[in-house]
Amino acid sequence: MxxxxxxxxxxxxxxxxxxxxxxxxxxxxxxxxxxxxxxxxxxxxxxxxxxxxxxxxxxxxxxxxxxxxxxxxxxxxxxxxxxxxxxxxxxxxxxxxxxxxxxxxxxxxxxxxxxxxxxxxxxxxxxxxxxxxxxxxxxxxxxxxxxxxxxxxxxxxxxxxxxxxxxxxxxxxxxxxxxxxxxxxxxxxxxxxxxxxxxxxxxxxxxxxxxxxxxxxxxxxxxxxxxxxxxxxxxxxxxxxxxxxxxxxxxxxxIIDSIIDNSLLLYKKKRDVIVKSIKEYFPTDTECSYPEGGFFVLCKNDKLDSSVLLKEAIKRDVKFIPGEKFFYSEGKNSFRLSFSYAKENEITEGIKILGELIKQIKEY
Amino acid sequence: MxxxxxxxxxxxxxxxxxxxxxxxxxxxxxxxxxxxxxxxxxxxxxxxxxxxxxxxxxxxxxxxxxxxxxxxxxxxxxxxxxxxxxxxxxxxxxxxxxxxxxxxxxxxxxxxxxxxxxxxxxxxxxxxxxxxxxxxxxxxxxxxxxxxxxxxxxxxxxxxxxxxxxxxxxxxxxxxxxxxxxxxxxxxxxxxxxxxxxxxxxxxxxxxxxxxxxxxxxxxxxxxxxxxxxxxxxxxxxxxxxxxxxxxxxxxxxIIDSIIDNSLLLYKKKRDVIVKSIKEYFPTDTECSYPEGGFFVLCKNDKLDSSVLLKEAIKRDVKFIPGEKFFYSEGKNSFRLSFSYAKENEITEGIKILGELIKQIKEY
CATH class of the missing domain: 3.40.640.10 (Type I PLP-dependent aspartate aminotransferase-like (Major domain))
Structure with missing residues (x-):
């Protein structure tokens, strides 16, 4: 899965x-x-x-x-x-x-x-x-x-x-x-x-x-x-x-108000989960934005090529978008993580896997 | 209407x-x-x-x-x-x-x-x-x-x-x-x-x-x-x-076959109505295509400016599209009539009104 x-x-x-x-x-x-x-x-x-x-x-x-x-x-x-x-x-x-x-x-x-x-x-x-x-x-x-x-x-x-x-x-x-x-x-x-x-x-x-x-x-x-x-x-x-x-x-x-209210609660919980998981599993040299809103976190590690990370992540069934897509001419060391779609336990598991991979890749 | x-x-x-x-x-x-x-x-x-x-x-x-x-x-x-x-x-x-x-x-x-x-x-x-x-x-x-x-x-x-x-x-x-x-x-x-x-x-x-x-x-x-x-x-x-x-x-x-079959019968009847009405009500110097298929008839009268006809037609609650729209650089004397949307009695009535207007306008 x-x-x-x-x-x-x-x-x-x-x-x-x-x-x-x-x-x-x-x-x-x-x-x-x-x-x-x-x-x-x-x-x-x-x-x-x-x-x-x-x-x-x-x-x-x-x-x-x-x-x-x-x-x-x-x-x-x-x-x-x-x-x-x-x-x-x-x-x-x-x-x-x-x-x-x-x-x-x-x-x-x-x-x-x-x-x-x-x-x-x-x-x-x-x-x-x-x-x-x-x-x-x-x-x-x-x-x-x-x-x-x-x-x-x-x-x-x-x-x-x-x-x-x-x-x-x-x-x-x-x-x-x-x-x-x-x-x-x-x-x-x-x-x-x-x-x-x-x-x-x-x-x-x-x-x-x-x-x-x-x-x-x-x-x-x-x-x-x-x-x-x-x-x-x-x-x-x-x-x-x-x-x-x-x-x-x-x-x-x-009925839009109740849809938005419910969604807001749901995404806030997921936001909390991703922030907590990042803190727990990512090496400290990987800096991530704190998402006050929206669906995403942008992370950066200067020693990391995010396309290499993605290649390894896909082997372990985790998907994210490399940073290059969000910059006009850089972003190689960044990557975007979405917390809107995955379930809470998936977010934790995904971040844990990515944390392991970042540590491994940096050791090369 | x-x-x-x-x-x-x-x-x-x-x-x-x-x-x-x-x-x-x-x-x-x-x-x-x-x-x-x-x-x-x-x-x-x-x-x-x-x-x-x-x-x-x-x-x-x-x-x-x-x-x-x-x-x-x-x-x-x-x-x-x-x-x-x-x-x-x-x-x-x-x-x-x-x-x-x-x-x-x-x-x-x-x-x-x-x-x-x-x-x-x-x-x-x-x-x-x-x-x-x-x-x-x-x-x-x-x-x-x-x-x-x-x-x-x-x-x-x-x-x-x-x-x-x-x-x-x-x-x-x-x-x-x-x-x-x-x-x-x-x-x-x-x-x-x-x-x-x-x-x-x-x-x-x-x-x-x-x-x-x-x-x-x-x-x-x-x-x-x-x-x-x-x-x-x-x-x-x-x-x-x-x-x-x-x-x-x-x-x-x-269910697409029966939709198409029913539509085909409906549009064929309307096609027959518009062809018959044109024959009955349009002056003979107005030439119209015979629609073997599709939704439209294109008519032409060399003595007629179709935008003038449209202006008069709108006053009598009849709408069509002037010929210029269908040509890259001419079509002023042509006009397109659709028979797909209007009801059969509306088609007859619309063609009758247009026939009267064509005769009137030509007299100017």
């Missing part, structure tokens, strides 16, 4: 399958024509309406006309990538963001994190350095951070917005883990602090309802939504009508 | 909503982890397996490894457009193909249809004219034609394959209406006549199960499938797991 500490898969125990069964039965009885027919590229209006209510939980208001439904947050990123030829991005970051930037040949300026968020002095310096010719107009950030699980502080959020105002750039906030902070209540989304319309907000129901349904969205009050909608239409016309209505109905019936 | 002769919407009466309700209930009880979890970008293996069985109905065999599941046929077209910078395309053709080519700045060589299919002498001449520098490597065709409803003859299909062999190009066959021929049984897909691996087959369940589920696919035995899979991963990772499994289960339970 493989222990999967790799992808950001939600624990299937969180999937509200009984409610979805009821909802599909209801939808196909009462609005089969809508659920199974073509819909507009922007997304079904009543679903966008529910999403516009939903984002109030993240501290901001936006009209349903300013929401575009996308095939997960990943498609939101792809669509946005049509808007720019360069971008500043936090580093490390979501591997799917890096790979899409590479695929689109977009020039990226990586900005490292400290334990409070992206280091803004470095961002400012880079902006000045690049100057006006290839002006940096967008900055990508995941405040509940993937891959480290760190959470951007409120102060850093405010400072980032000030910087955006000073240097006239927009922030792409990927808030996919926004509800998952384990030691304190969710922090306000950057978007909720945004007074100048600088934050393009992207999120998804993949980590709170189901990633198989592929319902993400972009919320933004600028003209970009219309442009992105047109691009969406050319790529695949629309997201599944049935899946949109399922998510819309979950929001409408207001 | 609007009469919609516009988009290629299936009649909702064909949607197998009761079966889908049963299937979702079954899927979420027995494989909720799979139905609601992330899946591979290529598509869920058991679903690809069912699709590989399904395409035998169109006369060819292909392994599940050579199938990529896409967000409708539209996404299949977008993915394929990443492979080329120029293409020869039938004209008129699917408006969604034309718009994606424009969006991607792909140079298109339009090849007109006669009543048997794309005119191959013109295609051959164009290939020779273009020569080897910007060599034409792909030709796009919808054998059950959108927008004319004409059906490419068996002989023309064979000749096209010979030409492809002689001039070393590949054919992108869009077989989305493949089952819908009304005066004779379905003709073999180009792919089923393909002995040299020249036909990249794309299709979708949008017109036979539900367009809201967004399940299309590309079937091809060449290395392109892997490239397209990688591109798909960068765009949106995957198509909805739930929707894939719904379609897979419909195929597995073999």
């Amino acid at each position: 493989q222990i999967n500490l790799g992808g950001g898969l939600p624990d299937p125990i969180t999937f509200p399958w009984e409610q979805i069964t009821d909802i599909v039965s209801y939808l196909l009885k009462t609005k089969q024509d809508k659920a199974l027919q073509y819909a507009s590229s922007q997304g079904i209006e009543e679903v966008r309406h529910e999403i516009s209510n939903f984002v109030r939980k993240r501290g901001f208001s936006i009209s349903e006309d300013q929401i575009l439904i996308t095939g997960g947050a990943k498609e939101a990123i792809f669509l946005l990538s049509e808007l720019f030829s360069n971008i500043a991005s936090e580093e490390p970051t979501f591997q799917g963001f890096i790979s899409t930037m590479k695929f689109k040949h977009i020039n990226v300026y990586p900005i490292p994190w400290d334990d409070k968020g992206p280091i803004l002095d470095i961002l400012e310096k880079k902006i000045k350095e690049v100057g006006s010719i290839n002006q940096i107009k967008y900055f990508y950030v995941i405040p509940i951070h993937n891959p480290t699980g760190r959470v951007m502080t409120l102060q850093r959020r405010k400072q980032l917005l000030e910087l955006a105002s000073d240097f006239d750039f927009k922030i792409i906030e990927d808030d996919i883990y926004g509800f998952y902070t384990y030691d304190f209540p969710p922090l306000p989304a950057l978007k909720s602090l945004d007074k100048e319309g600088r934050v393009i907000y992207i999120s998804s129901f993949s980590k709170i309802i189901s990633p198989g349904l592929r319902i993400g969205f972009i919320a933004y009050e600028g003209k970009e939504i219309e442009m992105l909608n047109n691009i969406k239409a050319e790529i695949n016309h629309q997201v599944s009508s049935l899946d949109q209505l399922i998510v819309g109905e979950i929001l409408k019936r207001n | 609007q009469i919609n002769l516009g988009g290629g919407l299936p009649d909702p009466i064909t949607f197998p909503w009761e079966q889908i309700t049963d299937i979702v209930s079954y899927l979420l009880k027995t494989k909720q982890d799979k139905a609601l979890q992330y899946a591979s970008s290529q598509g869920i293996e058991e679903v690809r397996h069912e699709i590989s069985n399904f395409v035998r109905k169109r006369g060819f065999s292909i392994s599940e490894d050579q199938i990529l599941i896409t967000g409708g046929a539209k996404e299949a077209i977008f993915l394929l457009s990443e492979l080329f910078s120029n293409i020869a395309s039938e004209e008129p053709t699917f408006q969604g193909f034309i718009s994606t080519m424009k969006f991607k700045h792909i140079n298109v060589y339009p090849i007109p249809w006669d009543d048997k299919g794309p005119i191959l002498d013109i295609l051959e001449k164009k290939i020779k004219e273009v020569g080897s520098i910007n060599q034409i490597k792909y030709f796009y065709v919808i054998p059950i034609h959108n927008p004319t409803g004409r059906v490419m003859t068996l002989q023309r299909r064979k000749q096209l394959l010979e030409l492809a062999s002689d001039f070393d190009f590949k054919i992108i066959e869009d077989d989305i209406y493949g089952f819908y021929t009304y005066d004779f049984p379905p003709l073999p897909a180009l792919k089923s006549l393909d002995k040299e691996g020249r036909v990249i087959y794309i299709s979708s369940f949008s017109k036979i199960i539900s367009p809201g589920l967004r399940i299309g696919f590309i079937a091809y035995e060449g290395k392109e499938i892997e490239m397209l899979n990688n591109i798909k991963a960068e765009i949106n990772h995957q198509v909805s797991s739930l929707d894939q499994l719904i379609v897979g289960e419909i195929l597995k339970r073999n």
Whole structure:
């Protein structure tokens, strides 16, 4: 039995399958024509309406006309990538963001994190350095951070917005883990602090309802939504009508709060297990981030090549993702461990195995 | 009440909503982890397996490894457009193909249809004219034609394959209406006549199960499938797991044959109604294609600007699509009428209204 500490898969125990069964039965009885027919590229209006209510939980208001439904947050990123030829991005970051930037040949300026968020002095310096010719107009950030699980502080959020105002750039906030902070209540989304319309907000129901349904969205009050909608239409016309209505109905019936509450408890326990296991089994020269939120821990050992570790780990049925995937040009000594999917005993067992392997490999 | 002769919407009466309700209930009880979890970008293996069985109905065999599941046929077209910078395309053709080519700045060589299919002498001449520098490597065709409803003859299909062999190009066959021929049984897909691996087959369940589920696919035995899979991963990772499994289960339970049989009867009746109504109500100088298959009729009147006709038609609650959308650079005098969605009495009423308007407008 493989222990999967790799992808950001939600624990299937969180999937509200009984409610979805009821909802599909209801939808196909009462609005089969809508659920199974073509819909507009922007997304079904009543679903966008529910999403516009939903984002109030993240501290901001936006009209349903300013929401575009996308095939997960990943498609939101792809669509946005049509808007720019360069971008500043936090580093490390979501591997799917890096790979899409590479695929689109977009020039990226990586900005490292400290334990409070992206280091803004470095961002400012880079902006000045690049100057006006290839002006940096967008900055990508995941405040509940993937891959480290760190959470951007409120102060850093405010400072980032000030910087955006000073240097006239927009922030792409990927808030996919926004509800998952384990030691304190969710922090306000950057978007909720945004007074100048600088934050393009992207999120998804993949980590709170189901990633198989592929319902993400972009919320933004600028003209970009219309442009992105047109691009969406050319790529695949629309997201599944049935899946949109399922998510819309979950929001409408207001069962999302209990799903999130239960998931939060579950992931907090798993977070505690992985932190404890790392402390117990990893050699002390292996440094790991402390995940205040999200699904992941990023570990680093300067004497270790994480692809060698992975090769050995797979032989013992443990899977994780090597650090290179999360950096634009380094990360060889890092590796990301996910605690969202594996069961608690699997997490302990997996970390124990990895601890043994790290000690062995270092001895070579 | 609007009469919609516009988009290629299936009649909702064909949607197998009761079966889908049963299937979702079954899927979420027995494989909720799979139905609601992330899946591979290529598509869920058991679903690809069912699709590989399904395409035998169109006369060819292909392994599940050579199938990529896409967000409708539209996404299949977008993915394929990443492979080329120029293409020869039938004209008129699917408006969604034309718009994606424009969006991607792909140079298109339009090849007109006669009543048997794309005119191959013109295609051959164009290939020779273009020569080897910007060599034409792909030709796009919808054998059950959108927008004319004409059906490419068996002989023309064979000749096209010979030409492809002689001039070393590949054919992108869009077989989305493949089952819908009304005066004779379905003709073999180009792919089923393909002995040299020249036909990249794309299709979708949008017109036979539900367009809201967004399940299309590309079937091809060449290395392109892997490239397209990688591109798909960068765009949106995957198509909805739930929707894939719904379609897979419909195929597995073999209820697809009766859905297609019933739909075929329904659309044949509507086809007969639109043909009869056109004969009765349109002025004789308005020429319309005779739809042997598919969902559409293309009409033309040289004295008419179809955008003017549309403006008047909308005032009387009738909708259709002006011809310009289906041509790369003309079509002003043409317009496409869909008979798939409107009810029989609506078709008659809509055609009557359009007939009156054509006569009125011509008098100006």
